[in-house]
Amino acid sequence: AQKITQTQPGMFVQEKEAVTLDCTYDTSDPSYGLFWYKQPSSGEMIFLIYQGSYDQQNATEGRYSLNFQKARKSANLVISASQLGDSAMYFCAMREPETSGSRLTFGEGTQLTVNP
């Protein structure tokens, strides 16, 4: 079974600084996908970034980048130049094969607070 671990229940960062949110995963499938979602206090789930297991380069989307270290089975999210609006819960997730419905398994989340 797939497993996602987020070891940081809460993180604090100063505005304009960078922050790294940790995520490790465990799977025996050679093909998988890794996702990060943001959930602000309003409750909606917002897709941030995706990394495929065969992708050679780390994914980037604006201020978000995914530090993918396959051998270590880690997929950390890096947010550069933090903004107050980045304060939210962040979830790491892993996609199962299509034979298992392409479902996502989520970590428990990290609550990020950006201080002015």
Next chain:
Amino acid sequence: DAGITQSPRHKVTETGTPVTLRCHQTENHRYMYWYRQDPGHGLRLIHYSYGVKDTDKGEVSDGYSVSRSKTEDFLLTLESATSSQTSVYFCAISGGQGRTNTGELFFGEGSRLTVL
């Protein structure tokens, strides 16, 4: 934004009563999912569907049933609600994996259920 709506958005009910949550999509996506979100647990999969009348259990399926009679609708039923089923329920949809599809999930806005 993916066309996905959940109803009702809020519901308070009593222990032992049946409850049905509805998820409706306008994207013609193959896969639909029901997750529940509880503090300290992230999002956990209840049931999912990979086509009309094709459903399967997730990791926390006890006490829940689902039905999908049309591509666009996925119903989650609590036959006899219990206080442990107080939670926020999210429906999600996905077009699955492929050349241009990452398997990203698009989420509804959530349904907050309180069982007294």
